[in-house]
Amino acid sequence: MARYVVDVMPKPEILDPQGKAVLGALPRLGFQDVTDVRQGKRFELELDGEASPERLEEVRKMAETLLSNPVIEDFEVHVADHPAPVEESAHEPTPAEEPAPTEEPIADADESTADREPVQE
Amino acid sequence: MKVGVVTFPGSLDDVDAARAVRAGGHEAVALWHGDADLRGVDAVILPGGFSYGDYLRCGAISRFAPVMTEVIVAAGRGMPVLGICNGFQILCESHLLPGALIRNDHRKFVCRDQRIRVENNRTAWTSAYAEGAEITIPLKNGEGGFVADQATLDMLEGEGRVVFRYLDDNPNGSLHDIAGITNAVGNVVGLMPHPEHAIESLCGPGTDGLGFFSGLAAVS
Numbered sequence A: 001m002a003r004y005v006v007d008v009m010p011k012p013e014i015l016d017p018q019g020k021a022v023l024g025a026l027p028r029l030g031f032q033d034v035t036d037v038r039q040g041k042r043f044e045l046e047l048d049g050e051a052s053p054e055r056l057e058e059v060r061k062m063a064e065t066l067l068s069n070p071v072i073e074d075f076e077v078h079v080a081d082h083p084a085p086v087e088e089s090a091h092e093p094t095p096a097e098e099p100a101p102t103e104e105p106i107a108d109a110d111e112s113t114a115d116r117e118p119v120q121e
Numbered sequence B: 001m002k003v004g005v006v007t008f009p010g011s012l013d014d015v016d017a018a019r020a021v022r023a024g025g026h027e028a029v030a031l032w033h034g035d036a037d038l039r040g041v042d043a044v045i046l047p048g049g050f051s052y053g054d055y056l057r058c059g060a061i062s063r064f065a066p067v068m069t070e071v072i073v074a075a076g077r078g079m080p081v082l083g084i085c086n087g088f089q090i091l092c093e094s095h096l097l098p099g100a101l102i103r104n105d106h107r108k109f110v111c112r113d114q115r116i117r118v119e120n121n122r123t124a125w126t127s128a129y130a131e132g133a134e135i136t137i138p139l140k141n142g143e144g145g146f147v148a149d150q151a152t153l154d155m156l157e158g159e160g161r162v163v164f165r166y167l168d169d170n171p172n173g174s175l176h177d178i179a180g181i182t183n184a185v186g187n188v189v190g191l192m193p194h195p196e197h198a199i200e201s202l203c204g205p206g207t208d209g210l211g212f213f214s215g216l217a218a219v220s
Helices: A017-028 A053-067 A103-111 B014-023 B066-076 B086-093 B150-158 B210-214
Strands: A002-010 A041-047 A073-079 B002-007 B027-032 B043-046 B081-084 B100-102 B110-118 B134-141 B145-147 B162-166 B178-182 B188-191
Touching (some): A041 A053, A053 A073, B002 B014, B014 B210, B043 B066, B043 B086, B066 B081, B081 B086, B086 B100, B110 B178, B145 B178, B162 B188
Parallel strands (some): B002 B027, B043 B081, B081 B188
Antiparallel strands (some): A002 A041, A002 A073, B100 B145, B110 B134, B110 B162, B178 B188
């Protein structure tokens, strides 16, 4: 299993209203000297097999086809520095954090891992 | 004519669009995003809404819905296709129309009656209007800012493919005040404002939108 990263950014000449909103909020929180903020997206994709130039090229195609819109966005792809995380089952919980011996809550906990986007319907 | 109206998950204005089709004197045919089948229709409307929750980018996921494969082929053969609001975004993501729609420059959702000028009445959807006609139809969007690079803007302007332009205040930061455009042939039209919400005097700002549907004709 190898992990690939696609970074998508609005093209420099395209207005970025979300970045502007963040730029406006920072001074109000006491962070001074910020002159510009651009907001983009980061995708992490896991593919079977070892990382290879061929797979990276495939990820590039995904980025071109779906993950970015070349009219308004630029993207970069690379193989993640760190490998895909080990399965949750490999983690040996301490007695204090041992979950209740029912199946349901464990499944829920697995669903809400920290590296997922907190987007809810 | 038989006019198909596509329902995507998250479409909001498909029912109004079908109603407008009937008010225009045509038969409305419901099309489903998951079916690669246009059911023998003569024209297609991609309605407004928030298909796929606007996830990734507005229209980006709908563009790959099975029905869109058929719409793209049919549009290439000259079938009239109208994209309203989210439908316009889907047409841009499908590359049936150039450019893209980004978040409104002022970052607020806009909902108002909008005056626009019909700049081109030679498309399949605008033949009922006089060139230069000024009409008022509802506008409601959060990501309606039309953008394209300078070469594309020059091409659209030079070829008369800007079909609608905002009058009074530009509501979303669209370049060149562009509210809607067409493809080179004139069968595919996309716009952000909603003609289907202005087809009868009982509700909405009037009946200025009815001509989109009553005047629908194949492009020669």
